[in-house]
Amino acid sequence: MQHVDDALLIAYADDALAPAERGAVEAHLVSCAECRARVDEERALAQRASAVLGIGAPDAAVVPSFDDVLRRTGRSDATSSAAITTQRPTRRSFRPLALAATLIVALGAGWIARTLFLSPAFNAPEQRTEAAADDAARSAARSEQAEPGEQPPLMPDQAVTPGAADTDAAPAERQSFEALEEVGAEADAQQSQVAVVPPAPSAAAPPAADTSASTLMRRMADSAAGARADVVAERVVAVAPAPPPPPPSAPAPAQQKAAVMESATAVRTVTAPGEVAAADAEWQGTSAAAAAGRGTVVRGVPDAPVEVVWVGRSTAPWRARVVQRIDGAAVEIVEWRALGAGTAGSEGTLPDGRSYVFTTSGSALLRLRADLPLARLRAVAGQIAPLE
Amino acid sequence: MGADWEAVYRTTFSDLVRYLYRKVWDAERAQDLAQESFARVLDRERHAGADDEVENPRALIFTVAANLARDEARTVIRRKKHLALLKSDTEAGGPEEPDPVDEMQRDAERQAAQDALRKLSERDREVLLLWDAGLSYEEIAEQTGLAQGAIGTTLSRARRKLVAAYETMEGRHAARG
Numbered sequence: 372m373q374h375v376d377d378a379l380l381i382a383y384a385d386d387a388l389a390p391a392e393r394g395a396v397e398a399h400l401v402s403c404a405e406c407r408a409r410v411d412e413e414r415a416l417a418q419r420a421s422a423v424l425g426i427g428a429p430d431a432a433v434v435p436s437f438d439d440v441l442r443r444t445g446r447s448d449a450t451s452s453a454a455i456t457t458q459r460p461t462r463r464s465f466r467p468l469a470l471a472a473t474l475i476v477a478l479g480a481g482w483i484a485r486t487l488f489l490s491p492a493f494n495a496p497e498q499r500t501e502a503a504a505d506d507a508a509r510s511a512a513r514s515e516q517a518e519p520g521e522q523p524p525l526m527p528d529q530a531v532t533p534g535a536a537d538t539d540a541a542p543a544e545r546q547s548f549e550a551l552e553e554v555g556a557e558a559d560a561q562q563s564q565v566a567v568v569p570p571a572p573s574a575a576a577p578p579a580a581d582t583s584a585s586t587l588m589r590r591m592a593d594s595a596a597g598a599r600a601d602v603v604a605e606r607v608v609a610v611a612p613a614p615p616p617p618p619p620s621a622p623a624p625a626q627q628k629a630a631v632m633e634s635a636t637a638v639r640t641v642t643a644p645g646e647v648a649a650a651d652a653e654w655q656g657t658s659a660a661a662a663a664g665r666g667t668v669v670r671g672v673p674d675a676p677v678e679v680v681w682v683g684r685s686t687a688p689w690r691a692r693v694v695q696r697i698d699g700a701a702v703e704i705v706e707w708r709a710l711g712a713g714t715a716g717s718e719g720t721l722p723d724g725r726s727y728v729f730t731t732s733g734s735a736l737l738r739l740r741a742d743l744p745l746a747r748l749r750a751v752a753g754q755i756a757p758l759e
Numbered sequence: 760m761g762a763d764w765e766a767v768y769r770t771t772f773s774d775l776v777r778y779l780y781r782k783v784w785d786a787e788r789a790q791d792l793a794q795e796s797f798a799r800v801l802d803r804e805r806h807a808g809a810d811d812e813v814e815n816p817r818a819l820i821f822t823v824a825a826n827l828a829r830d831e832a833r834t835v836i837r838r839k840k841h842l843a844l845l846k847s848d849t850e851a852g853g854p855e856e857p858d859p860v861d862e863m864q865r866d867a868e869r870q871a872a873q874d875a876l877r878k879l880s881e882r883d884r885e886v887l888l889l890w891d892a893g894l895s896y897e898e899i900a901e902q903t904g905l906a907q908g909a910i911g912t913t914l915s916r917a918r919r920k921l922v923a924a925y926e927t928m929e930g931r932h933a934a935r936g
Contacts, residue, residue: 443798
């Protein structure tokens, strides 16, 4: 069998390929265990190297105020960063990708108000607008210095003020933002925000964990260069879902999660950023419809509440994983790609008391697990159908 | 209209400090140089005029930072690495007294990581550090002058060497105690 060039596999493992190339590699990986193993190997190696590089590195959580930087530039009026951005007389043309990147950061750190302020709309020489932007920048800078957990002051009010200076640039921004909101709303409600400046960890926690979150988001934005803003946002959500925060929310502690299927009977939730990046899950959300919109029809019990949907990477042994609430219990339904993960009809009880049932639905092989009596789970299995 | 430098600062600062740390091996100095890098770029921006738009602010910051670090190495006498590492640890450390045995172990690890990194060729090391700081293949290629197609294999080789060297050295350092 022809294999993929090692350089491409490495780039794939690093998420450094453009969508077209990535698709081609993925297509090969579906049927080539050797290349898949190479990709896994490289990812593990990259993780290990990152860990070594992180040893002894400075505490990443404390980012000094931007004012310190401004003071160094020798400006006499160094107390407001808005002074720098608003002095440009020309209006910048709207750049979707840059805005998306800003909005992605904004979602993570509750900076939505800030982004609205620094858009071209507020470069008008109008005194009132500049003053308002000035104040917002100051309060935003101040809020960044606040302890994690404190509410950023004035943010909701400032967010309301700029509505008056609406320009043609604003609707385009709002459009992208709506796309982000829509995608964000589908994210798993259990996932918390990804903070750009996470709170200080204990000394024992590896600094590598803190930088990687923002690193990962940047890499996702980079590799989608040229894509539309909402597509970029979707991809970010794929790894780090962030529900749109209400304006007064403070930056929450960062906690990305992903699902890794270790075997037919074991799922592991990973939280370390390196592991999250390498996880088997390609996408997670809370709606089967959203998964279908991405091209993966998931199966489950129609009309039962869906709590979370995971879509597996093409290299993962599973295609989809759904958790639904049935009879008060969380029922996990995993669809496997290949047979051999368990035989249909096989069923039993796990050591922890949960029941499991393997079944087929159409051409899909599914495994159900839940803290329900086996007979009940068997009945549930009989109801499995594609979800819309 | 220039880039939103405060946003770039927020998202890049930690990575930049980490990148610089591994060049100057002093946490405080790394932070200082990181801020200095931003200040210099902002100065340049201010004088460049409204027409010049920075294509890639992040890559520019790293270039400036790398230059500053190189100058630093030439002109500043480095303090004993040992002391610098201990200092950075106490800055970031928790409230309790660190266990002396633990301290030695961590010390050994840090020394090993440092030595392992030095084992790499300058080009391999730079590629690895830039990747770790979050730059894309394209950005790394631009900064280092390598072909974009060579970045992956360079990275893989650098990672392998680093991990192997670290594991060898950690053993040695820990044994020495």
